[in-house]
Amino acid sequence: MTTTTRRRFGIAGALVGAASAGIAAAAMAKRYAVGRIRLRPDLEASEPFGELGGxxxxxxxxxxxxxxxxxxxxxxxxxxxxxxxxxxxxxxxxxxxxxxxxxxxxxxxxxxxxxxxxxxxxxxxxxxxxxxxxxxxxxxxxxxxxxxxxxxxxxxxxxxxxxxxxxxxxxxxxxxxxxxxxxxxxxxxxxxxxxxxxxxxELTLGLPALVSKAVHKVAPTTVSMLGRRGSLVDRTRHAGSDIAFLLTRYMAFGDSKNVSPTLVDFAESMIRATPTEVVADxxxxxxxxxxxxxxxxxxxxxxxxxxxxxxxxxxxxxxxxxxxxxxxxxxxxxxxxxxxxxxxxxxxxxxxxxxxxxxxxx
Known part of the structure; x- marks a missing residue:
């Protein structure tokens, strides 16, 4: 193996290592954030969501x-x-x-x-x-x-x-x-x-104007594409449950620090139960x-x-x-x-x- 080849492998290895470290750090940060939220007092833990009769x-x-x-x-x-x-x-x-x-x-x-x-x-x-x-x-x-x-x-x-x-x-x-x-x-x-x-x-979704404009520009095509691959997307949605928890908490409950983790889980379960094709439809x-x-x-x-x-x-x-x-x-x-x-x-x-x-x- 030449010196140049070894250098290239070394650079590639460093990049892969850095990327892996970044992914691992992000995953740990996500788990830490979700863990901290779930450890807070949960006043709705015993609420019988989904159990009302009629x-x-x-x-x-x-x-x-x-x-x-x-x-x-x-x-x-x-x-x-x-x-x-x-x-x-x-x-x-x-x-x-x-x-x-x-x-x-x-x-x-x-x-x-x-x-x-x-x-x-x-x-x-x-x-x-x-x-x-x-x-x-x-x-x-x-x-x-x-x-x-x-x-x-x-x-x-x-x-x-x-x-x-x-x-x-x-x-x-x-x-x-x-x-x-x-x-x-x-x-x-x-x-x-x-x-x-x-x-x-025209919604900004709480984003800066330029970012919001870009999101709205690509959203219809992206949603349509996801809809065409809905069954595949649905099979993988459960894998991002922690991310879904954080997104639901942020988008549905804003900056509230006292929202019940059980309540967030309940809301997220309704959203997750909606097929991706329906979201797109x-x-x-x-x-x-x-x-x-x-x-x-x-x-x-x-x-x-x-x-x-x-x-x-x-x-x-x-x-x-x-x-x-x-x-x-x-x-x-x-x-x-x-x-x-x-x-x-x-x-x-x-x-x-x-x-x-x-x-x-x-």
């Missing part, structure tokens, strides 16, 4: 997709001999619509607290949770609005309050756009939580969503608009824009709170919903 139903939509729906409330948990039924005589139903890459379980706290006195309907949007994948079906926001109309038709016999988080709020806006006749009589109140009426493609619909002109349909009903001041996914400016379009709406900005506000600040969200129900006055 009656389960299946709704076949007009385009053939099976939606998972659950009905809950005081009568739902009583045996028939004590008057248990579907609660069809309840004066008001609260319908909870979840967000992108989540499921009906994301309403854990609100369902737990509201069902004591109200009939509650929760449902998994198409391709999410336990609802059927819309393999060849429509994954537009408009179609989600039509799905909600069918949920109301089958499971809500009387007046209701609609509550939507993130994509769920967009679903309600699509319902208003496509079925305005429902608002005022059937739909008596609306809560739009951590959501947007449009222009999501709905991404263009979210980026193209524009329903600001439909908000006037909500004018006749009490409306609450709620957002965390540290929400980077649907920032406060988007909620303020909706509040400007709905000057009679109650606007609530919760300090030190990020995107998964209903999990991070459940008491504040539930209190806002109770106040909205009082304003509805049914």
């Amino acid at each position: 009656s389960s139903h299946t709704l076949i939509t007009s385009d053939g997709v099976a939606l998972h729906v659950e009905v809950d409330g005081p009568k739902e948990r009583r045996p028939p001999e004590e008057g248990g039924d579907d609660g069809h005589d309840a004066p008001l139903t609260v319908v909870l619509c979840h967000g992108y890459c989540l499921s009906l379980e994301s309403w854990h706290y609100q369902r737990r607290d509201l069902r004591e006195h109200h009939r509650v309907v929760v449902w998994d949007q198409r391709s999410h949770g336990r609802s059927q994948r819309a393999v060849s079906g429509d994954t537009s926001i408009d179609r989600l609005g039509d799905d909600l109309a069918e949920v109301l038709d089958q499971f809500v016999p009387g007046p209701c309050v609609l509550v939507g988080h993130s994509m769920g709020g967009m679903t309600i806006m699509a319902l208003a756009d496509r079925h305005p006749e429902l608002f005022g009589d059937r739909v008596r109140g609306v809560a739009l939580i951590a959501t947007s009426a449009g222009k999501l493609a 709905f991404y263009p619909a979210l980026m193209n969503h524009d329903k600001l002109s439909a908000l006037h349909v909500l004018d006749p009903v009490p409306t609450a608009i709620m957002v965390g001041d540290q929400d980077w996914l649907t920032p406060p400016d988007h909620s303020r824009a909706m509040a400007e379009a709905l000057p009679k709406a109650q606007f609530i900005e919760v300090p030190d709170t990020s995107h998964l506000i209903q999990l991070e600040r459940p008491g504040a969200v539930t209190d806002a919903l109770r106040d909205l129900i009082k304003r509805v006055g049914v």
Whole structure:
């Protein structure tokens, strides 16, 4: 071996060694960060996430997709001999619509607290949770609005309050756009939580302007490519569980230092359960969503608009824009709170919903 060859091997070895050391250091730092977080006091460690009971139903939509729906409330948990039924005589139903890459379980706290006195309907949007994948079906926001109309038709016999988080709020806006006749009589109140009426493609995601612009430029192609290789990506997603934990904690709960590790795990499990192909299917619909002109349909009903001041996914400016379009709406900005506000600040969200129900006055 010549001196030059030995030198080249030595340089290559040094580079490989440095890279390996860097990877090992990054892995140790990641484990250290996750370990420190998990060692903090966890007030939610015993919370029965995913274990709330109710009656389960299946709704076949007009385009053939099976939606998972659950009905809950005081009568739902009583045996028939004590008057248990579907609660069809309840004066008001609260319908909870979840967000992108989540499921009906994301309403854990609100369902737990509201069902004591109200009939509650929760449902998994198409391709999410336990609802059927819309393999060849429509994954537009408009179609989600039509799905909600069918949920109301089958499971809500009387007046209701609609509550939507993130994509769920967009679903309600699509319902208003496509079925305005429902608002005022059937739909008596609306809560739009951590959501947007449009222009999501302009989000900075908490990044510097130039970096954010570059991310948005490559995101559609990247998401589409991942979607085409979805099954392969899904097989490897579990391998990055610590990274997923940290990303979920940062993007969904912001800078909060007191968020429960159990709660982060719960949120991350919902996100991980969403197939990569579904993430890719709905991404263009979210980026193209524009329903600001439909908000006037909500004018006749009490409306609450709620957002965390540290929400980077649907920032406060988007909620303020909706509040400007709905000057009679109650606007609530919760300090030190990020995107998964209903999990991070459940008491504040539930209190806002109770106040909205009082304003509805049914």
